[in-house]
Amino acid sequence: MSSGDAPPLLIVEDDLALQKQIKWSLDRFESVTASDRETALVQLRRFQPRVVTMDLGLPPDPDSVSEGFKLLGQMLDIDPNLKVIVLTGQNDQAHALRAVALGAYDFQAKPFDPEVLALTIERAYRLAELQQENRRLQAMAQPDALSGLLTRDAEMLRIGRTIERVAGSGASVLLLGESGTGKEVLAQGLHAASRRTGKFVAINCAAIPETLLESELFGYEKGAFTGAAKTTLGKIETANGGTLMLDEIGDLPHSLQAKLLRFLQERTIERLGGRQEVPVDVRVVGATHQDLRAQIKAGQFREDLYYRLAEIVVTIPPLRDRNGDAVLLAHAFLRRFAQEQRRGNLTLSEDAIRAIEAHAWPGNVRELLNAIKRAAIMADGARVTADDIGLPVPQTDDTAPAASDIDLRTVREQAERQAIVTALARTNGNVVRASELLGVSRPTLYDLMRRLGIK
Numbered sequence: 001m002s003s004g005d006a007p008p009l010l011i012v013e014d015d016l017a018l019q020k021q022i023k024w025s026l027d028r029f030e031s032v033t034a035s036d037r038e039t040a041l042v043q044l045r046r047f048q049p050r051v052v053t054m055d056l057g058l059p060p061d062p063d064s065v066s067e068g069f070k071l072l073g074q075m076l077d078i079d080p081n082l083k084v085i086v087l088t089g090q091n092d093q094a095h096a097l098r099a100v101a102l103g104a105y106d107f108q109a110k111p112f113d114p115e116v117l118a119l120t121i122e123r124a125y126r127l128a129e130l131q132q133e134n135r136r137l138q139a140m141a142q143p144d145a146l147s148g149l150l151t152r153d154a155e156m157l158r159i160g161r162t163i164e165r166v167a168g169s170g171a172s173v174l175l176l177g178e179s180g181t182g183k184e185v186l187a188q189g190l191h192a193a194s195r196r197t198g199k200f201v202a203i204n205c206a207a208i209p210e211t212l213l214e215s216e217l218f219g220y221e222k223g224a225f226t227g228a229a230k231t232t233l234g235k236i237e238t239a240n241g242g243t244l245m246l247d248e249i250g251d252l253p254h255s256l257q258a259k260l261l262r263f264l265q266e267r268t269i270e271r272l273g274g275r276q277e278v279p280v281d282v283r284v285v286g287a288t289h290q291d292l293r294a295q296i297k298a299g300q301f302r303e304d305l306y307y308r309l310a311e312i313v314v315t316i317p318p319l320r321d322r323n324g325d326a327v328l329l330a331h332a333f334l335r336r337f338a339q340e341q342r343r344g345n346l347t348l349s350e351d352a353i354r355a356i357e358a359h360a361w362p363g364n365v366r367e368l369l370n371a372i373k374r375a376a377i378m379a380d381g382a383r384v385t386a387d388d389i390g391l392p393v394p395q396t397d398d399t400a401p402a403a404s405d406i407d408l409r410t411v412r413e414q415a416e417r418q419a420i421v422t423a424l425a426r427t428n429g430n431v432v433r434a435s436e437l438l439g440v441s442r443p444t445l446y447d448l449m450r451r452l453g454i455k
Contacts, residue, residue, distance in 0.1 A: 012040045012054035025114035037071040050128040051083045076103045083124035136453045153322035167193035175287040177316030180366030183287040191243035198242025203235045206251035224273025243283045250290035257302045264308040319364040324425035331428040337376035351393045355386035358394035
């Protein structure tokens, strides 16, 4: 492997003579060295190696393995994908096996065979490259759970992958987020990604009067009350075999919380006016914009119900925190509404794009959708302006990322990602125009997008 193919190999060895011998025998690899735990951690953060060889006996007590195991744990905490090859004495097989159990890639006994060690390192590099490529491809792929939601934001894509992992289980999911962030879209994505064959049924707990909500949820028998002319299934039974979304669960009346808790525990219901217990197999998804923990403290929401609903909690970021998504969605909504209104090829003006980027969107995606729909109807020409959308034009374009991480590589990658996603959003996915906006060539932009996993 040539020195330019990958980050350097890190060699951790306190015996300087042996350190030189290892480096010399592995001269086909570019390498950096460290002789103690602190130096090794500095080199790891500086060079970000994919492969490390290390001795477990390190100062201040080279006759003990405690410092080596401490370093192994710290390195794998920093980079869980790191391939660590432990070099041990002939009689240290127990320590070697413990190292592998803790996450080391492999071990070699001293005195080591240089060719065998080199081959082990080659394989470690190859595996690291394959795993890195696999992670890149996964990051580029839009999760199926987000099929109804357009996004390039890294956090939203992570949420989509979380939803996909949860989908195959029967765990209850609680979706938290401001109004209009797409909670129902994610709930539908969760249902679509699951193996459930029943319906997706949603009910808004805040939109139905308390006197009717119980019968809407649990159904009723014929004659249960005046006007109950026939037995009617509730939303829970209707969703049997599928998914039930309880939207605005924070507004569920306290009197119904105990009955819902019993259903979640027993997975059976009793219709109003009925005595028979009906088993129901349904995945429950709760959603709310309210702070349920604050409601629990105020005695408005049952703590035991919260923990039944919150087996998996997903917090959805507001639109203002999704890098580039506001403009990306605005372009998509404008295309849709222009087609519906037969307005031809409506496009966003530069001042409209800057205004969309600067606006906080307190109503999130729902507010943006309504604003673009109104603009598609009211715009005089083919160019939709900030005035058509009803937004002020910002005086300055202050969209530069604020980096909090002191690691320069991380800061640079975050800045590059944010700039590229913003440019692609502004240019509606046009890579040529985005490269001009960024001041780089098209091949350079493609290379950056591939490296950063931007689709």
